[in-house]
Amino acid sequence: MQGLLWAPRSLYARVPRLARVPSLQWMGIRFRSVKSFSREKRAEKPPAAQYSSSLRQKRWDGANLRSSIPSDAFPCLERANVSPQAVLTFFQANVLAWTLRRAVQDRLVSFGAPPGDAKKLLAAFAHASDSGFFDSPGAIEKYDLLRLRGSDSVEADVAFSNIFFRWLAAQDSVRGVNPTTVTKLVRLSEAATLMQPAEEFPMARKMRRKFIMHVGPTNSGKTHHALRALAASKVGVYAGPLRLLAYEIWERLNLGQIIPLGATEEQIAEAAKFGPSTDHPFARACNMVTGEEQKVVGVGADTLVSSTVEMLQVGLHADVAVIDEIQMIADRERGSGWTRAVLGLCAKEIHLCGEETAVPLIRELLKETGEEIVVNRYQRLTPLEVEQESLDGDLSRVQKGDCIVAFSRTAIFFFEEAGRNADRNEAALFNDPDSGYDVLIGSDAIGMGLNLKIRRVIFESVHKNDGDRGRVTLSVSQMKQIAGRAGRFGMQTGDEKPGGFVTTLRLEDLPVLRNTLSLGVSPLLYARVSPSKTAFGNLASCLPANATSETLYFADLHAGRRPLHCRTALPSQLPVVCEYIDQLGQFTFPDKYFIIQAPFPWRDRLALDTITTFISTYYETMHVDIMSIMGRLGYLDMLQNAETAMNAPDGRGANGRLFKHSFELPGLETFHKILVAYMWLSFRNPVSYPSQDETVKLKERLEHVLHWCLQEMTRFDGDKSVPVRPTRVSIPFQTPRELKLEAQQSKK
Known part of the structure; x- marks a missing residue:
């Protein structure tokens, strides 16, 4: 059975519908010894179904992925990281700037406060701080100022808001503010509070x-x-x-x-x-x-x-x-x-x-x-050694048993094009010493515990992009977790020296890695909690009738109290999810809570459009049949076209045209995301989403096609096999601007 090369047949006999492990985005690429790679240029992502007009001309605008939280919503700081002794000083130094933010005022208005009252309440809060209100004994604990510890700018905004509502609950009245406004906001805070998770x-x-x-x-x-x-x-x-x-x-x-x-x-x-x-x-x-x-x-x-x-x-x-x-x-x-x-x-x-x-x-x-x-x-079972030298950007120094950890999809694709033939396959291929797949490319998720025979971890970078914070240095915990995957105990072969090794691809990153791995890790301060379904229902009655789903979530996040050791989860896709919910406009509050928790592919508009069809069909008929919808939208034809090409000597699909793997791959990947979403829905509501068996079979067929497609992308150029000699290259770590300036200098 292709795809699970390391499991005995006896196990398959016990599991009639054993699905293969699908290709892993985080696992990325395994280099192998066949010396060829694809010269085929990567195409733009095609319409996922050129076979169905309903899927044409739909693109996900990247701007829609930007957080709806304005950048001026947070205090002027990169990270708070405030010690318990300094929280009062930090709070008093930043509270006025926080109250003057337009986004903070708008948020109170969205919670139901009239604009004039919102400004007066925030001004009174800043004045209270300036007048020494929070200097009194016990005020730091009573008003949860310690929530500012270990905060970045996003968390600091939430902490200031939590402190504001805590202060507001202690006021009998606020001068110049309608008492009804204060009562409504305090009631909102009480509905959102969860002090005993x-x-x-x-x-x-x-x-x-x-x-x-x-x-x-x-x-x-x-x-x-x-x-x-x-x-x-x-x-x-x-x-x-x-x-x-x-x-x-x-x-x-x-x-x-x-x-x-x-x-x-x-x-x-x-x-x-x-x-x-x-x-x-x-x-x-x-x-x-x-x-x-x-x-x-x-x-x-x-x-x-x-x-x-x-x-x-x-x-x-x-x-x-x-x-x-x-x-x-x-x-x-x-x-x-x-x-x-x-x-x-x-x-x-x-x-x-x-x-x-x-x-x-x-x-x-x-x-x-x-x-x-x-x-x-417990103590580590094998030694871990930081090497004296980096690879200095030279991929020819990569060795068998190495794992290159990259922090962007672009970097992973770069390594695929850089030298040896690559294939995305199961982890067992890397662990099998005779498979020929002897180098692994992974993301930071590789630090989460898989048993892999990694001899050496190579950090492609010690930085990563982290949403609103931009490019940041990896944390001590992240570096230790990733580096520690080298030298797995009991997985050495032959005469290998026990233990693991770690280094960097770039010379300038090695001192950062060495210094960071020598540091201790600070204790965790907060456990994350999710809003409860009950809280969502209670909050709805406290907000204006036209409140958006995002306002509902933000009310729980900013107005509710939590124990000092707890914080509310902050999904990065929240703005997109809430916009999606409000656009459909047919959900009850339990439905909204359900969708906010759902692991839908929010970044893939084509997949999301199909999931919308699932949900709309559910509301119309209470019965969602996967085969009829996939057939109507053209995905079954797409799969059949790929399967025909896979088995055809001339590489032509059911439509009679030459199958272009890199062009077809995005649509096939979208199809896979759709099937995964349907499986998730069927696990929770098998009566309304009954096509579980059909979905498993489609998923198995699709994963077989995806595996073939990815193999062929590295083996063929069009319909001709092109063996290529391995090329030793150094990675050009230059920005587009630097390359442009270099080209201009060359012309001169």
């Missing part, structure tokens, strides 16, 4: 759970110890940050590759006689649930589950649960999934694996529940 999970509150934290650097065996407890449990669940990581754990449990806790030396020795298979003495029936697919291996009381954090069923009663990469609880966009798991899981014993930095925060969260916590600390 744990109470959102009543089923878990009925249990007495035990927490065991496994903390330490990467490659220290912490997750291994937790998984052994899971493998020994009768009913258990694993949840991690990546779909492929959930897949890896699913596979290892089903094939008996995790030794259960409590196994005797005799049992371990006897089991060593068996190869990986579902008949292995340590094999456990384990199902898998991710946003893209579900794999059902067994049913009954003795079945385990492996899932992504967002798909975790917290109400499932289990003996043991393992939550991986617990430090992601502080992640601005996804952290609320980890908080939900910690507070809501109905498991007797919960193992949390990750960085030491998460320990104080988890202790703080569990103060509310009063549950037991044990912390096990």
Whole structure:
């Protein structure tokens, strides 16, 4: 079975509809020893279906992706990073500038305050600070000024707003302001307040759970110890940050590759006689649930589950649960999934694996529940060495077992064109020493725990683009997580020296990397929480009738109180999501909450248009058939055209024309995103979205085509095979402006 080269056939026999692992955006490229690469120029993204007029001439305007939050909405600072002792000074130095921002005034107006009252309230707030209101003993704690700690400009704006509403609630009246305005805003703040997040999970509150934290650097065996407890449990669940990581754990449990806790030396020795298979003495029936697919291996009381954090069923009663990469609880966009798991899981014993930095925060969260916590600390099992030299931009110095970590899609594509033939395939190809795929390209997501035989990590850069903050240096935690993936314990082959190595592609980045890896990591300050469905309904009654979905979310974010150790999640796609909801204009508040949580491909307009068709059909008929809609929109014809070309000697599709892989690929990728979205909808509402079997089959066919298409893009130029000698190149790290100036100088 192509696509899953490392799993025994016996496992497939147990899973009739086993889907292949699709190509990974974050995994990117594996260089292999076949010395050829594509000279075919990358085409503009075509209309995804040249086969359907309904999909023509639609493009996603990049301007629509810009945040609707004006740049002047935040204080004039790059990062607050204020110490507890300095928060009052920082607050008083910036509060006037914050109150004078037009965006802050407009936000109060959108919450229902008349423009005149909004200005007076903000002026009174600034005057109170100037008059020493916050100098009184206990004011810092009472009015949550400590929320300014560790804030960037976006978080600082939210913190100032939270402090404002906290101050407003303490006022009987504000001079010159209509009392009704104050009452409405205070009522709004009360509706948005969530001071006891744990109470959102009543089923878990009925249990007495035990927490065991496994903390330490990467490659220290912490997750291994937790998984052994899971493998020994009768009913258990694993949840991690990546779909492929959930897949890896699913596979290892089903094939008996995790030794259960409590196994005797005799049992371990006897089991060593068996190869990986579902008949292995340590094999456990384990199902898998991710946003893209579900794999059902067994049913009954003795079945385990492996899932992504967002798909975790917290109400499932289990003996043991393992939550991986617990430090992601502080992640601005996804952290609320980890908080939900910690507070809501109905498991007797919960193992949390990750960085030491998460320990104080988890202790703080569990103060509310009063549950037991044990912390096990581990040391790295193999040494990690920063090399003395960088590659100095010379790709000829890349070696077998290297992983180049890049931080933009452009950089990944550059490496694809730079030298050896490349292919996007499963992680097993890189781990297989005989596959020929001996160099890996990955993004920063590679730091999330996959077992890869990486000998050396090479940082393409030590900077990345981070939304509103622009280009920033990678954090200490990010660098340590990524670098630590080198030298995976137990995965060395032959005479390789144990341990891992790390370096940079550019000379100037190496000192930054070396200095950063020597630093300690500060404890996490905040866990992320999501607005509750109840809060959304309560807020709606407190806002003007014409309030937008974004106003609804911002009311929860800016007006509501949270415990000092919690912050509301900030999805980067929020403005786009809210605009989408309001344009359709037919959603109830539960529907809006549902869509805000949905992992739809918001950046792909073609995919989003089709998802809109799904939702509109649902409202019209309550029945969404995937085959009829995909046929009507031309996607089935697109797939058939590609499959015909894949099997045709002359490379021509069903339409009789030569198949251009780079031109067709974007449309096929959009089709894949649509199928993934339908699967997600069907998991939550299988009655209205019943085509799960058909979607799985379409997805398998499509992934086979995508794999072929990506292979052919690196192997062919048109319809002729063109072997190319490998070229040793140095990467031109120059901006377009620098290149232009260089060209002008050459002419002179």
